[in-house]
Amino acid sequence: MNTHPTRRGFLGMSMLFVAGTAVACSSDPQGGSGSAGGKAKVTLTQWYHQYGEAGTQEAAKRYAAEYTKENPDVAVQVVWAADTSQYEAKLNAAMLGDDGPDIFEIGDFRYDMVKKGQLAPLDDIYGDAKSDFNPADIEYVTVDGKLYGVKMIDDVMTLYYRKSVLQKAGIEPPQTFDALAQAAKSLTTKDMKGLFVGNDGLGDAPYLLLWSNGGELIEGEKVTYASAAGAEAIGGLRRLHQDKSLLLGFTTDWYDPGAISQNATAMQWCGLWALPGIKKALGDDFGVVPWPAFKAGGKPVARLGGWTELVNAKSKQLDEAKKFVQWLWIKKAALQTDWAVKYGFHVPPQRSVAAATEALSSGPAKDAVAISQQYSKTFPITWSQSMGVDLVAATTKVVRENADPAKVLGDAAEKSQAALTKSLG
Structure with missing residues (x-):
């Protein structure tokens, strides 16, 4: 159920072939100055669908670069899907093989991905922050008592x-x-x-x-x-x-x-x-x-809609993938706020982050945040x-x-x- 129906075209794309399927990739994937020959030891691939708001692609690349600056041995290659309508089909095809993305987002969290063993449990990266998330978001990604995703934005x-x-x-x-x-x-x-x-x-x-x-x-x-x-x-x-x-x-x-x-x-x-x-x-x-x-x-x-970050259970660098997701969507409040309100208008899923977001601090926006935290229902x-x-x-x-x-x-x-x-x- 697409909660963000409008999409804009996007710029500067070259093509990357993943598991036999063409997807759009940033022409300048983020890298880092690792310890071996000036290159990172680990490269993570992170997939996004094309967002409708201008600036989102640049923001995603900037977050990846910031992570590499803090963790020079880890590079993050941001992959941006050219055709939003085909994003999930291409993702499903990629996930059938062993070369799917390490990290990816999805609009409708699906039980069948857990059933197929495609998702890594993420309980260990939540820590004390679990209680800070909108309860509806926690319930949404819970299967048999385990957490399989981290909500990125609440719509x-x-x-x-x-x-x-x-x-x-x-x-x-x-x-x-x-x-x-x-x-x-x-x-x-x-x-x-x-x-x-x-x-x-x-x-x-x-x-x-x-x-x-x-x-x-x-x-x-x-x-x-x-x-x-x-x-x-x-x-x-x-x-x-x-x-x-x-x-x-x-x-x-x-x-x-x-x-x-x-x-x-x-x-x-x-x-x-x-x-x-x-x-x-x-x-x-x-x-x-x-x-x-x-x-x-x-x-x-x-x-309550929105998008959720997931980690591929088959990732060859599973621990590093989970650490990046934890850094970006659990620890980095400033980046979560930036993603939520600088390019569109959404609610950060962590209640403390939402409360500290100035754009959501008054009027109908503040009322909407309270409504999202008190009355939310998800599919x-x-x-x-x-x-x-x-x-x-x-x-x-x-x-x-x-x-x-x-x-x-x-x-x-x-x-x-x-x-x-x-x-x-």
Whole structure:
């Protein structure tokens, strides 16, 4: 589930062939003045997908150079993927052989990589810092009690709202789904819709509704989104469609701030990455809240995405690879802050680092950080794209065909269960 949809082209690339697959590589890989003939004794290969923000490639290379300066026997070769859409396919191909990257990042942490023995456990590099990480990030990379990754950035998604529009209507930021639906209906006019969750009228809503009513997508080895709580909550989305309070078919989708920035909607589900653009357009006339609890007894939620650093279990320099990951994503707070807010707008996963980041210290940004640390939910590591297709298809029938939620979700869950069972072996 790509939480950073926009990507820019990138410059100065030559090609490197890894495990028979062409990937883009920096034309000036970082090296160091090692003790043997002026060259490093160990060269680590670190893969990145192409980020959408200008300056990220240069930053990654700068971090690598700084590490080599502190550790002259270790060079880090930064490999930058030219085609983001093919990044994971190329990574999967490389990981099948013995010459895959020593260190790499991934957007959706996957159980099957652990199952295949492709990931090295990283418990030993966390140390006391483990308790400083967002608990959702720790849970996200934990398999059978072991930690298999380190979160690099958190992308929290929240509900943005126009302060002046809500205040003029005498409406408080919603704290329950009923209040959200009523607000969306009341705020809908001929010029503005009350709520935007996506051009299809679904977006993240199926997941948010499920979670906010105490439901889960998967528990253990069982698909559980068709529970009574799931059917009740996902059925609630039909109300928003029937009220005609949702903005549909806008020129940009939910992950872009255009709808709320251009006064097309009073409330919009979107990511923290959009906050600078919204502030530029609206000044201080906006706030953020989590997706509200479905009803009393439920819990507000915020979906948490981002990217995670992993270490190849087959790395020929495993200890050095782990030390570099520890240095960059656990020990170096200044570099973590630089990566999070100097080129885009994200939350450092360590709470102490986030608290010390000036750009996140006030206003809606500060509120979003608090939301990310209190209400975050991530997709289960056994969740797959095909299961997401099953759930969305069922939800579509609920909202557009007036189908019985329990029936269509039950049918979809059977398909998802078959996929899960196959994945678990």
